[in-house]
Amino acid sequence: MFKRNPKIFNDSVFTVKKHEDKRRLDNFLRKISELYNDTDRIYSINSVLNVLLETELVRPECISSIIDDEDYSLVLDVKIEEFRFLAQYLKTPNVSTQHGVKGESYNTVFFIAEDNNKKPLVHMYRFFKMWSSMEVSLNDFESFYYEYVEWINETISYLGFKLPEINSALHKEHQGYLKSRINQLLKHFENNEYFNSLCSSEYKAYLDNSIVTTAKKCFKESQVYGPLSAYRLFYVGCSRARRNLSVFIDRSKIEGFSSQLMKKFNEIGFEIME
Numbered sequence: 501m502f503k504r505n506p507k508i509f510n511d512s513v514f515t516v517k518k519h520e521d522k523r524r525l526d527n528f529l530r531k532i533s534e535l536y537n538d539t540d541r542i543y544s545i546n547s548v549l550n551v552l553l554e555t556e557l558v559r560p561e562c563i564s565s566i567i568d569d570e571d572y573s574l575v576l577d578v579k580i581e582e583f584r585f586l587a588q589y590l591k592t593p594n595v596s597t598q599h600g601v602k603g604e605s606y607n608t609v610f611f612i613a614e615d616n617n618k619k620p621l622v623h624m625y626r627f628f629k630m631w632s633s634m635e636v637s638l639n640d641f642e643s644f645y646y647e648y649v650e651w652i653n654e655t656i657s658y659l660g661f662k663l664p665e666i667n668s669a670l671h672k673e674h675q676g677y678l679k680s681r682i683n684q685l686l687k688h689f690e691n692n693e694y695f696n697s698l699c700s701s702e703y704k705a706y707l708d709n710s711i712v713t714t715a716k717k718c719f720k721e722s723q724v725y726g727p728l729s730a731y732r733l734f735y736v737g738c739s740r741a742r743r744n745l746s747v748f749i750d751r752s753k754i755e756g757f758s759s760q761l762m763k764k765f766n767e768i769g770f771e772i773m774e
Contacts, residue, residue, distance in 0.1 A: 533654065651685055682707060703718055
């Protein structure tokens with residue numbers, strides 16, 4: 501990103517020749533990241549721009565052209581969290597809300613539960629496993645998804661590659677960072693039911709056995725997006741039935757949580773037939 505935008509970013513700051521250069525750059529980037537992601541204090545866009553100016557990560561003339569332009573005066577006072585929310589949405593616009601999704605309805609609907617590992621990605625049985633053990637809210641699920649994707653993007657940005665691309669040499673170089681980052685992630689989401697149900701086991705597996713194979717399973721958007729898209733599909737499918745709704749499930753894919761899932765279906769009014 502920095503090399504592709506030399507007119508915006510200060511290449512001298514991003515040039516790393518010695519260890520102290522790397523440490524200095526890391527401190528600058530952490531400072532910006534903490535400011536950008538701080539949810540406790542109210543920072544404005546202007547505050548972030550001033551820090552970018554102070555650290556010289558962005559060329560001064562670029563910052564000055566914004567700060568000194570009266571046309572941007574109102575924008576500069578906008579809270580940075582508003583900008584962050586917009587950025588999150590633009591990065592992942594493939595998730596929408598339930599409004600208006602019902603569409604046509606039918607007296608009888610057959611919903612056949614299947615996974616799909618191609619586009620569109622659907623992890624129906626991972627969703628069923630999660631749903632069988634907790635209450636699921638679309639708003640909460642989406643909020644977690646956006647936040648989790650942000651963690652992934654920040655990690656990839658720091659590493660310069662996606663985790664499925666990691667090899668022995670890269671793992672040796674970045675193992676310390678990965679362990680630290682994963683511990684931060686586990687701490688951040690320790691009370692989040694969605695994370696604990698869908699993601700935590702892969703990260704704990706890496707900490708228990710830090711090798712390339714376990715690293716490849718970390719920081720993957722599909723861990724959450726697959727079950728989320730399944731939830732939306734399940735909701736839409738069920739909402740189309742006016743009278744009769746039949747859900748067909750592959751018993752072999754619910755081993756280990758079949759009793760909890762059947763109980764869940766019973767609780768919402770389904771009659772179980774095997």
